[in-house]
Amino acid sequence: VRSSNWMGCVFGGCREPAVAIAAAVAAETGGAPQASIIGGQQRTDVAGAAFLNCLSSSILAFDDTHLATVTHPTGPVAAALFAFSEKQAISGEDFLNALALGIEIQCRMSNVLLLPPANPNLGLYVTGLTGPIGAAVALGRVLGLDEQRMVWAIGLAATQAAGFRETHGTMVAGFVPAHAARSGVSAAMLAARGFTCSDCTLESAKGFVGVFSSDADPGRAVEGLGHRFELLSNTYKPYPCGIVIHPSIDACLDIANRLDCNAVIAVAALRVHPLALTLTGQREPKTPLEAQVSLFHWAAAALLHRSAGLPEMQQTCIDDPAIAPLRARIVATPDPALGRDQAIAEVELTSGATLCAHVEHARGSLSRPMTDPELDTKFTAQTCPRLGRDRTERLLSLCRDISRLQSVGSDIAAVWTE
Amino acid sequence: VRSSNWMGCVFGGCREPAVAIAAAVAAETGGAPQASIIGGQQRTDVAGAAFLNCLSSSILAFDDTHLATVTHPTGPVAAALFAFSEKQAISGEDFLNALALGIEIQCRMSNVLLLPPANPNLGLYVTGLTGPIGAAVALGRVLGLDEQRMVWAIGLAATQAAGFRETHGTMVAGFVPAHAARSGVSAAMLAARGFTCSDCTLESAKGFVGVFSSDADPGRAVEGLGHRFELLSNTYKPYPCGIVIHPSIDACLDIANRLDCNAVIAVAALRVHPLALTLTGQREPKTPLEAQVSLFHWAAAALLHRSAGLPEMQQTCIDDPAIAPLRARIVATPDPALGRDQAIAEVELTSGATLCAHVEHARGSLSRPMTDPELDTKFTAQTCPRLGRDRTERLLSLCRDISRLQSVGSDIAAVWTE
Numbered sequence: 001v002r003s004s005n006w007m008g009c010v011f012g013g014c015r016e017p018a019v020a021i022a023a024a025v026a027a028e029t030g031g032a033p034q035a036s037i038i039g040g041q042q043r044t045d046v047a048g049a050a051f052l053n054c055l056s057s058s059i060l061a062f063d064d065t066h067l068a069t070v071t072h073p074t075g076p077v078a079a080a081l082f083a084f085s086e087k088q089a090i091s092g093e094d095f096l097n098a099l100a101l102g103i104e105i106q107c108r109m110s111n112v113l114l115l116p117p118a119n120p121n122l123g124l125y126v127t128g129l130t131g132p133i134g135a136a137v138a139l140g141r142v143l144g145l146d147e148q149r150m151v152w153a154i155g156l157a158a159t160q161a162a163g164f165r166e167t168h169g170t171m172v173a174g175f176v177p178a179h180a181a182r183s184g185v186s187a188a189m190l191a192a193r194g195f196t197c198s199d200c201t202l203e204s205a206k207g208f209v210g211v212f213s214s215d216a217d218p219g220r221a222v223e224g225l226g227h228r229f230e231l232l233s234n235t236y237k238p239y240p241c242g243i244v245i246h247p248s249i250d251a252c253l254d255i256a257n258r259l260d261c262n263a264v265i266a267v268a269a270l271r272v273h274p275l276a277l278t279l280t281g282q283r284e285p286k287t288p289l290e291a292q293v294s295l296f297h298w299a300a301a302a303l304l305h306r307s308a309g310l311p312e313m314q315q316t317c318i319d320d321p322a323i324a325p326l327r328a329r330i331v332a333t334p335d336p337a338l339g340r341d342q343a344i345a346e347v348e349l350t351s352g353a354t355l356c357a358h359v360e361h362a363r364g365s366l367s368r369p370m371t372d373p374e375l376d377t378k379f380t381a382q383t384c385p386r387l388g389r390d391r392t393e394r395l396l397s398l399c400r401d402i403s404r405l406q407s408v409g410s411d412i413a414a415v416w417t418e
Numbered sequence: 419v420r421s422s423n424w425m426g427c428v429f430g431g432c433r434e435p436a437v438a439i440a441a442a443v444a445a446e447t448g449g450a451p452q453a454s455i456i457g458g459q460q461r462t463d464v465a466g467a468a469f470l471n472c473l474s475s476s477i478l479a480f481d482d483t484h485l486a487t488v489t490h491p492t493g494p495v496a497a498a499l500f501a502f503s504e505k506q507a508i509s510g511e512d513f514l515n516a517l518a519l520g521i522e523i524q525c526r527m528s529n530v531l532l533l534p535p536a537n538p539n540l541g542l543y544v545t546g547l548t549g550p551i552g553a554a555v556a557l558g559r560v561l562g563l564d565e566q567r568m569v570w571a572i573g574l575a576a577t578q579a580a581g582f583r584e585t586h587g588t589m590v591a592g593f594v595p596a597h598a599a600r601s602g603v604s605a606a607m608l609a610a611r612g613f614t615c616s617d618c619t620l621e622s623a624k625g626f627v628g629v630f631s632s633d634a635d636p637g638r639a640v641e642g643l644g645h646r647f648e649l650l651s652n653t654y655k656p657y658p659c660g661i662v663i664h665p666s667i668d669a670c671l672d673i674a675n676r677l678d679c680n681a682v683i684a685v686a687a688l689r690v691h692p693l694a695l696t697l698t699g700q701r702e703p704k705t706p707l708e709a710q711v712s713l714f715h716w717a718a719a720a721l722l723h724r725s726a727g728l729p730e731m732q733q734t735c736i737d738d739p740a741i742a743p744l745r746a747r748i749v750a751t752p753d754p755a756l757g758r759d760q761a762i763a764e765v766e767l768t769s770g771a772t773l774c775a776h777v778e779h780a781r782g783s784l785s786r787p788m789t790d791p792e793l794d795t796k797f798t799a800q801t802c803p804r805l806g807r808d809r810t811e812r813l814l815s816l817c818r819d820i821s822r823l824q825s826v827g828s829d830i831a832a833v834w835t836e
Contacts, residue, residue, distance in 0.1 A: 021611045028607070029463040030450030045447040123624035128577075159546075159590055160597060162580045166625035170614045172577055179578060189446070193439045196589045196707070206541035207584035211630075289614070 003099070004379050004399035005236050006078040007038075007412075009063045012240075012310070012382030013056040014039025018171035022055055022178070035083035036413050039386055046083045047185040050135070054079035054181035059174035060313065061292040062240040062382070066233055067340055067365065069110035069126050070243060070279070073234060076131030076181040077102035077138045084185070085409030090142050092405035098138040100231060102184075106134025107230040108221045109202070112209060118216035122278060128163025128176035129212060133202075135184020136191075143192050155197030156187035158208040168242075169282055169290040236375060238364045239308045241292045244276040247343035247362035248295055248332075252302035254357040255347050264350040265303060267329050270295070271344040274334035284327070288313045300326040303347070310381065341365035391415050421517070422797050422817035423654050424496040425456075425830075427481045430658075430728070430800030431474040432457025436589035440473055440596070453501035454831050457804055464501045465603040468553070472497035472599035476545075477592035478731065479710040480658035480800070484651055485758055485783065487528035487544055488661060488697065491652060494549030494599040495520035495556045502603070503827030508560050510823035516556040518649060524552025525648040526639045527620070530627065536634035540696060546581025546594035547630060551620075553602020554609075561610050573615030574605035576626040586660075587700055587708040654793060656782045657726045659710045662694040665761035665780035666713055666750075670720035672775035673765050682768040683721060685747050688713070689762040692752035702745070706731045718744040721765070728799065759783035809833050 013019060023037055026044050035049035039056060043049070054075045057063050064074045081098055084090070090098075109130040114120045136157035140150045160183035163176035191197070201207045203218035239249050248270050272295065282294035291297045291313055300323050301312040317323060338344070341362040348354045361367035370378070376396060383392045395415045398405065405411045431437060441455055444462050453467035457474060461467070472493045475481050482492045499516055502508070508516075527548040532538045554575035558568045578601035581594035609615070619625045621636035657667050666688050690713065700712035709715045709731055718741050719730040735741060756762070759780040766772045779785035788796070794814060801810045813833045816823065823829045 018613060021608060021613045024611055025604075025607050028450070029465060030448055030452075031463075032446070032448030034448075045449075047447060121629055123622070123629040155585065155588075156590060156593070159582065159585060159594060160578075160580050162578050164577065164619065164622070164625045164629055166619055166622040166628075167573065167577060167616045170573075170616050172574060172613075172615045172619075175574070175608075175613070176577060186443075189443045190439060190593075193442055195436060195439045195593070198585045198588050198590065201582065201584055201590075204541070204582070204584040207582045210584075211539055211541040211582055 002236065002375065003078065003402050004396055005064060005375060006057055006074045007395065007399050008379035008382040009057040009060065010038045010053050011386045012062055013059040013174070014386065016056070016059045018059050018174055019052065019056050022052055026052060035086040035409070036416065038416070046087050047182045047189070049083035049086070050079040050185045051178045051182035053083065055174045055178035058177040059171070060240045061173070061242060062237055064234050064236050065243040066107045066110060066230070067235060067243060068233060069107070069114040071107060071110040071130060072127045072177060073103045073106045073131070073134060073231070075177045076127065076135040076184055077106060079181040080135035080184045081138050081142065082409065084139055084142065085407070086413055087409070089407040089410065092402045092408055094142060095408045096403055098141040101141055102134040102138030103231045103234065104229060105137045106130045107234065108225070109133050111230065112216050112218055112220045113213055115220070118213045120213060123164045123166060124212060125163035125165050125167070125176050128180050129161040131177055131180025132157035132160045132183035132187060135181050136187040139185060139188035140191065143188055145188070145192060149191045149194070151199055152195065152197040153188045153191035155199075155201030156190055156195065157184050158201045159197065160187065161208060161212070165279065168279070168293045169285070171289060173289060173292065233366060235364055235366055236370045238370055238374065238378070239298065240310060240313050241298050242280040244273060244340060245280050245295050245298045246364060247341055247359045248272055248276065248345065249298050249302045249308045250359045250362050251343045251345035251357040252299045253306060253308065254359070255345055255355045256303050256306040258355055265326060265329065266348045266350045267331065268299060268303065269346045270299060270330065270332040271335040271338060272332055273338045273340045273342065274336055275340060277332060277334050285318055288315060288318065291318050294327075295332055296327040296330050297323070299330050299345075341367070387416065420654065420793065421496065421820050422814055423482060423793060424475055424492045425813065425817050426797035426800040427475040427478065428456045428471050429804045430480055431477040431592070432804065434474070434477045436477050436592055437470065437474050439589070440470055444470060453504040453827070454834065456834070464505050465600045465607070467501035467504070468497040468603050469596045469600035471501065473592045473596035476595040477589070478658045479591070479660060480655055482652050482654050483661040484525045484528060484648070485653060485661060486651060487525070487532040489525060489528040489548060490545045490595060491521045491524045491549070491552060491649070493595045494545065494553040494602055495524060497599040498553035498602045499556050499560065500827065502557055502560065503825070504831055505827070507825035507828065510820045510826055512560060513826045514821055516559040519559055520552040520556030521649045521652065522647060523555045524548045525652065526643070527551050529648065530634050530636055530638045531631055533638070536631045538631060541582045541584060542630060543581035543583050543585070543594050546598050547579040549595055549598025550575035550578045550601035550605060553599050554605040557603060557606035558609065561606055563606070563610060567609045567612070569617055570613065570615040571606045571609035573617070573619030574608055574613065575602050576619045577615065578605065579626060579630070583697065586697070587703070587711045589707065591707060591710065651784060653782055653784055654788045656788055656792065656796070657716070658728055658731050659716050660698040662691060662758060663698050663713050663716045664782060665759055665777045666690055666694065666717050666763065667720045667726045668777045668780050669761045669763035669775040670717045671724065671726065672777070673763055673773045674721050674724040676773055683744060683747065684766045684768045685749065686717060686721060687764045688717060688748065688750040689753040689756060690750055691756045691758045691760065692754055693758060695750060695752050703736055706733060706736060709736050712745070713750055714745040714748045715741070717748050717763075759785070805834065
């Protein structure tokens with residue numbers, strides 16, 4: 001579990017318009033100044049700060065991914081825990097234990113809804129459904145809930161499970177995980193005081209599994225619990241866009257790096273895992289948020305810019321008069337024989353020459369994970385514009401050494417409050 | 419639309435343990451003191467007050483019901499509007515218009531999910547799914563949202579749709595509508611400031627209708643809109659328990675009133691609409707919340723107490739050594755030929771005599787609505803213990819004349835703040 005990836009993404013997203021709007025609503029709402037809205041001076045209550053900080057970490061689609069279920073597990077759990085740790089001291093060790101537990105349970109519940117025997121509805125925004133559970137479990141652990149109250153906390157969290165894939169490409173793509181973080185906090189706080197819930201909210205036919213799936217097996221959630229760790233399948237993104245776009249980006253970057261400066265692309269043909277078109281088939285993105293779910297935008301940007309980073313998600317790149325027409329000359333074909341981390345690209349130049357690239361495993365995938373230096377570079381690129389170089393270095397080293405901190409919230413928040 | 423029924427239910431529920439717990443969490447959370455937590459001195463922000471007041475109005479299962487869908491529409495809408503009206507002046511006329519609009523849209527969306535061609539999952543807690551939409555529409559109206567922002571508000575509300583029938587019989591039965599109220603407020607406030615959402619969150623296959631139903635027709639929502647008023651099918655409850663129990667209560671009260679004082683019941687056989695057993699089949703309730711969904715408890719209480727009011731939902735009645743064994747001697751058989759407001763009871767005495775009752779339409783049903791004096795009595799029974807007789811009278815007359823108020827929130831809150 002790398003807390004630095006989450007914290008870097010918070011800084012990366014904290015100045016986005018969606019966050020500014022939500023922070024204005026939080027200011028109007030009030031809330032005891034218990035925790036930081038990271039990236040500014042405003043403070044609010046734990047649930048509100050968890051919401052805002054998870055919105056920041058999610059809004060650029062740059063956070064982590066459990067690829068088998070396309071869950072982004074760290075946001076809701078880390079945002080809930082970090083906000084709480086500013087109100088009540090938690091040691092680094094306890095923080096990491098709770099973070100790992102929340103992510104593990106969240107990914108396992110995502111498996112229940114998304115993997116066989118479940119035949120999932122494509123509209124399920126799984127981070128919104130299982131995020132509240134992960135956050136509530138993590139917070140329940142640091143609150144020391146007994147078994148009955150932990151069961152209620154999980155039930156209260158599941159009761160707030162919500163969100164649809166339809167809203168991808170809008171600010172609500174970030175709202176859903178943020179709402180999950182807030183819901184998990186609310187669930188744990190209510191359960192801690194004895195707010196009752198059913199003992200089988202998750203597994204009942206009239207509960208979580210029954211409503212969100214007609215064929216899921218809730219027993220999957222506990223298979224090998226404590227022995228097999230689902231969180232080891234969590235990965236970190238090199239590019240700020242939908243994870244299923246990444247193999248296509250790699251293929252296009254590979255080709256772009258072999259192109260002459262004056263080569264002109266006639267047409268680019270991609271073969272992709274079918275989910276890539278289902279989730280990221282946006283043909284003509286108009287905004288950075290729409291571009292996050294546009295395979296075509298990122299393929300075009302990678303081919304022309306030879307890069308796929310934060311600049312490629314800016315409005316200027318989306319409106320670029322060279323990029324937009326190239327998006328229209330990209331054809332993408334679903335190929336069920338490909339894995340989710342695979343893609344094949346074939347580019348034909350106006351000269352008649354063709355170049356091919358076959359990506360076996362995308363950068364950042366489980367088989368080809370981002371290295372520590374790459375993750376540090378990603379952290380710095382997102383954090384430095386907000387904190388400057390010295391404080392960025394200090395924050396990175398605190399995140400790296402989080403297990404040794406006495407009090408995570410105050411030790412880390414000191415970086416931006418001192 | 420009777421605002422007094424909702425307000426009375428708020429006072430009826432405001433001292434329940436679930437409300438005390440949630441109010442303690444609200445106190446810990448803070449929140450600008452914009453609106454009353456009705457029934458006490460504490461104030462909090464609009465979204466928090468909407469949550470608390472809807473929890474109060476829902477927790478005794480005494481609020482209103484749209485029987486075709488078993489939606490309780492007024493709670494989320496009225497709680498959101500009333501809390502907002504304490505922050506920003508709204509005339510009685512505007513308040514009523516927004517309340518009617520919110521309830522209308524909520525009931526119509528419930529029809530989409532629950533009525534043919536939809537084949538609904540029995541776990542759907544429809545008030546939690548459509549309540550956020552009703553509340554957001556009502557608040558969006560008083561905020562004067564333009565069409566685009568109203569669409570976003572509805573989408574943000576649908577994004578927070580949540581809750582399962584599994585949690586009935588626990589405090590979460592009240593949490594779900596309360597969460598709907600809060601979600602509606604949050605949706606309208608974010609949309610008002612330009613937080614974007616999809617334009618087809620409701621009707622998309624990857625959105626609200628697609629996730630919560632495989633066969634619903636979203637077009638139902640707008641059939642005859644402005645001509646046919648679904649809110650005219652809303653009804654008020656004479657008994658504080660699940661609406662599908664009511665015809666059995668009427669049948670048992672009818673028989674009880676014909677019994678000799680020393681008659682001893684050997685067995686009672688009920689024939690009920692199948693939904694009555696699905697939703698309220700709790701055999702051995704241990705708590706007042708479980709009793710709300712126990713057909714058997716209310717039949718036994720009605721037979722022995724000749725009454726089915728607030729005293730019959732108390733723990734003392736649930737634990738009564740005469741009531742508990744009688745619950746075990748009640749047999750209930752589902753009969754698809756019966757309507758939801760119908761029931762047949764046959765009671766056999768130890769003397770061998772039998773008494774029958776056939777209820778064609780339950781008290782409080784559309785065909786036999788509660789009268790104004792009955793509703794006033796219900797209001798007074800719930801409000802008087804909190805406010806005393808004089809202020810109860812004053813509050814009732816303000817609710818009756820709400821259309822003439824200049825500023826609903828301040829005019830009404832004056833009853834408990836002066």
